[in-house]
Amino acid sequence: MVSLTINGKSVEAEPSWTILEAAQHADITIPTLCYHKDLSPHGGCRMCLVSVKGARGLVTSCTTPVNEGMEIETENADLANSRKSTLKLLLSAYYDAGYKEVDAENSELIRWAQYYGLDPKAEMAKEPRYQVNTDSNPFIWVDLNKCILCTRCIRACAEVQGRFVWGLAERGFESHIVAGLDETMLEARCESCGACVAYCPTGALDLKPSIDAPKAEKKVTTTCTYCGVGCEFDLNVVDNKVVRVTSNPNAPVNGMHTCVKGRFGYDFVHHPDRLTKPMVREYLLKGQPRPSKSDRGQWVETDWDTALNLIAQKMVSYRDTYGPDSIGVFSSAKCTNEENYLMNKFARQVIGTNNVDHCARLCHSSTVAGLATTLGSGAMTNPIADICANANSMLIIGSNTTEQHPVFGAKIRQAVLRRKVKLVVADPRKIDITEFAVLHLQQKPGTDIALVNGLMYIILEKGYENKVFIEERTEGFEAVRENVLQYPPERVSEITGIPVEQLYEAVEIFVQNAPMAVFWAMGITQHTVGVHNVYALADLQMMLGNFGIKGGGVNPLRGQNNVQGACDMGALPNVYPGYQAVTAEAAQKKFEDAWGVPLVNKVGRTVTEMIPATVDGSTKALYILGENPVMTDPDTNHVRHCLEELDFFVLQEIFPSETAVYADVLLPGVTFVEKTGTFTNTERRVQMVRQAVEPLGDARQDWWITSQIAKRIIDLGNRKPAAAPYAAWDYQNSDEIMKEIAALTPSYGGISHDRLNAGESLHWPCPDASHPGTPILHIGKFTRGKGLFLPAIHLDPSEMPDDNYPMVMTTGRVIYHWHGGEMTRRAKGLMEVYGQAKIEVSPSDAERLGLNKEVTKVKVTSRRGSITAEAWVTERVPEGLIYANFHFPENSANILTKAALDPISKIPEYKVTAVNIEAA
Known part of the structure; x- marks a missing residue:
């Protein structure tokens, strides 16, 4: 440590600190404008000047390192006069036409001017130098009249987002920030994350959608509803409406950073399409037969008691007539842990079936199956902060990280750059x-x-395998060695199209830059060999010894906000909460004793089995929470046919989705800003979701709706629970549900709303209230004891190109949309930037098809259907491959995809579809 004196106070500092950092750690404030702790020091604004005994003149505290014995003054008459002069100079070129109260509150420049006794309005420029709001970006308001050239926006874009949109143009008094080569922000490849706004100290850059919104009445910190990264931010609320999203520097995953959807994709919450009343088909209320399979008739708004009683009567009737397995339950990765737990309990305790599943079946079921078998735990092993700080190499395979998990993608870019x-x-x-x-x-x-x-x-050829790790911590290695020897580089090159020399280069990178971390997403999982893909990656990391260490591990990136938590909560047909197998006698007895009813010990049907089972009548009724299979399941036309065959269908949603067409009862749930509970992010980090506004209309909390249906079914039927600790459904809030989860789920045993609200950041497993959580898995030993090597066998996809369908289509998301698009298609700014489906086509294929300025659309046909959409001619795809998304109903890629399933995980093969393409 270095000893120094600041304002007569003895201070101990790390040798690497600057004077400013030493002062901040000692709770001594030094004024700054160009400085931010997240950014590299600049020293340009001169506000942080301090006096150092023996130094020639004043020094910038943000760039000057501490030295032993330094004597520093941070505030005296000379420094105050210097700062006043600096502020006057900055204000002389500053012009604010509106100068609203919220502008002053958020402006560090104005606050410091007032602190030093200046009247900002009197010191400001009298005329603007620049036009306001000249950039077409729908998210970022640009007012260069407020810019003080602190360059925080430039550094934020480069160092936080890694996008390099902003720069400086001209010199002297004419200096100003520009996007790219003095072009629009979007032309300069801006990702609209809003980092530049978050770090701007003057309001020169602002949030355009809320530029005229009044000052927030309250701010509520919550967790994002989009991807599995788990960003936290502040909801700014006025008159029971979210008017803007602002960064919370204490957010454990993302800090000040968010992506475009998190910061700007919130207006769906107040969209006029929101469901606000329970609705029931007219034929049900009149006790008549359904009009036809393809037409369920008119919707009628009704009260909650009518809708809930009708559901209970129908469910009891189907359960008693056709058996519990005639009913299927879909839970939701969009909903909280507490809500998913209740859906699992509803299926098993109330209905008496293990037919409960959710959309992890469609994204990461192969990850869960593969890693649970090889390691004993089907989850991400290392937090992103650990990987970015400690990994020396990374492999991203099957993950478009910067678009699907933008904040993680930006952090990886930072790790590469820094x-x-x-x-x-x-x-x-x-x-x-x-x-x-x-x-x-x-x-x-x-x-x-x-x-x-x-x-x-x-690796084996070169003798690079970690022999000690393999010997001490794994089993089954010889079987994998024998299998791997069937894949010499020349054969692999022929299969994959990758040059042999690149295979050798990759191995050298991983071995010479250990530890190495692996990331993947649905490019690995959504195949008929998805589980074997996961086996292979687990084998690779065990072979290199990259487990149980900082900067290593296997790291599947979860696609939805709470897909990890929904799995943890037992929203799967084969496990109770905490991955306790339904076929294990001890687990079955544990939950029978807790819930007070006998339970079945056979594995239930998956999402990809329940819907097709409507055709033969095995599935008679469905209760779906917050899922939209018409958009998200493969082979859309077949899904529609299957839903037409359903006898009775209850859908609990926030919008009338594409799937709602086939529902008999539609129950209005609430969005993430209207509920309190928890999400578990892709790192296994459990975080609070906090209610910021009251529900719209007559919409209700999702946990309340499920509880009410459950109580009514229990009252009507003959499956009444005996007295048991957790048999009842009389919950008063989601905190009570979390206490039940903790009591029955060992990995969540120490997790509570109280601990999370107190600021603790907890990764499961967290077995008791004194446990700090487990950021890194498999330290010392694997969850299953020894890691299990399992051979992965290459097989061709279920559908290969041929003369009739000569090209391959692969699918995924784009940065401006999410999942089936129900929320993002109702966010105004997101639709302005990306308002229609686009299909990526290579330049060579575009030339062959005759695409040009006049002919811009393509028709894509598979064995299951056709779509027509705008072509994006780009070198992102090679010749023979196209890329399509599933965000837009009329031209969703899932109209074309095939319901071929991985035999272990039952996940569909979305990533390889044989298609024909022609100009449209």
């Missing part, structure tokens, strides 16, 4: 993150196993 981490990307497309990679392995779709086995072949 720490020179060696990044290898394996992806059939040239996704944006490849620009930061030292190596792009561009494999053919569906050849991931061959690729990873080929890498392991080279």
Whole structure:
């Protein structure tokens, strides 16, 4: 430590600190404008000048390192006069036409001017120098009249987002910030994350959608409802309406950072399409037969008692007539842990079936199955902060990280830029993150196993395997060795299309830059060999010894806000909460004793089995919470047919979705801003979701709705629970539900709303109230004891190109939309930037098809249907491959995809579809 004196106070400082950092740690305030703790020091604004005994003149405290024995003054008459002069100079070029109260509150410049006794209005420029709001970006308001050239926006874009949109143009008094080569922000490849706004100290950059919104009446910290990153931020509320989202620097995952959807995609909450009243089909209220399979008749608004009683009567009737397995329950990765727990309890205790599942079946069921088998836990092993701080190399495979998990993608870019981490990307497309990679392995779709086995072949060939780790911590290695020897580099190159020399280069990168961390998403999981893909990646990391250490591990990135939590809560047909198998006698007895009813010990049906089972009558009724299978399941036309066959269908939603067409009862739930509970992010971090506004209309909390249905079914039926600790459904709030979860779920045993609200950041497993949580899994030993090597076998996708369907389509998301698009298509700014489906087509294929300025659309046909959409001619895709998304109903990629399933996880193969393409 370094000893110094600041304002006569003895201070101990780290040798690496600056004077400003030493002062801040000692609770001594030094004025700053260009400085921010998240950004590299600049020293340009001169507000942080301090006096150092023996120094020639004043020094900038944000750039001057501490030294032993320093004597520093941070405030005296000379410094105050210097700062006043600086502020007057800055204000002389500053002009604010509106100068609203909220502007002054958020402006560090105005606050410091007032602190030093200046009248900001008197010191301001009398005329504007620049036009206001000249950029077409629908999210970012630009007013260069307020800019003081602190460059925080430039540094934030470069160092936080890694996008390099902002720069400086001209010199002297004419200096000003510009986007790109003095073009629009979107032309300069802005991702509209709003980081520049969050770090701007003057309001020169602001949030355009809320530029005229009044000062917030309250701010509520909550967790984002979009992807699995788990960003926290503040909801700014006025008159029971969210008017803006602002950064919360204490957010454990993201700090000041968010993506475009998190910061600007909130207006769906107040969209006029919101469901606000229970609705029932007219034929049900009149006791008549359904009009037809394809037409369920008119909707009629009704009261809650009518709707809930009708549901209970129908469910009891189907359960008693056809058996509990005639009913299916879909829970939701969009909803809280507490709500998912109740859906699991509803299916098992109230209905008496294990037919409960959710959309993890469609995204990461192969991850859960693969990692649970090889490691004993099907979850991400290392937090992103650990990986970005400690990994020396990374492999991203099957993950378009910067678009699907934008904040994590930006953090990976930071790790590459700041720490020179060696990044290898394996992806059939040239996704944006490849620009930061030292190596792009561009494999053919569906050849991931061959690729990873080929890498392991080279590791063994070179003798790079971690023999000590393999011997001490794993089993089954010889079987994998024998399998891997079937994948020499030449064969792998032939299968994947990757040059042999690139395979060797990748291995050298991983071995010479250990530890290495692996990331993947649905490019790995959504295949008929999805589980084997996961086996291969687990084998690779065990072979290199990259488990139970900082900067290593296997890290599947969850696609939805609470897909990890929904799995944890037992919204799966084979496990109770905490992955306690329904086929295990001890687990069955535990939950029978807790819930007071006998339970079944056979595995239930999955999402991808329950819907097709409507055709033969095995599934008679469905209760779906917050899922939209018409948009998200493969082979849309077949899904529609299956839903037409349903006898009775209850849908609990926030909007009348594409699936609502087939529902008999529609129950209005609430959005994330209207509820309190928890989400578990992709890192296994459990975080609070806090209610900020009252529900719209007659919409109700989702946990309340499920509880009410459950109580009515129990009252009507003959499956009445015996006295048991958790048999009842008389919950008063979600906190009570979390206490029940903790009591029955060992990995959540120490997690409570009280601990989370007190600011603790808890990763499961967290077995008791004194446990700090477990950020890194498998330290010392794997959850299953020894890690299990399992051979992964390459097989061709279920559908290969042929003469009739000569091209391959792969699918995924785009940065401006999420999942089936029900929320993002109702966010005004997101639709302004990306308002229609686009299909990525290579330049060579575009030329062959005759695409030009006049002919811009393509028709894509598979064996299951056709869509027509705008073509985006881009080198992101190679010749013979197209990329489509599923955000827009009329041209969703899932109209074309096939319901071929992985035999273990039952996940569909979305990523490889044989198609024909023609100009439209």
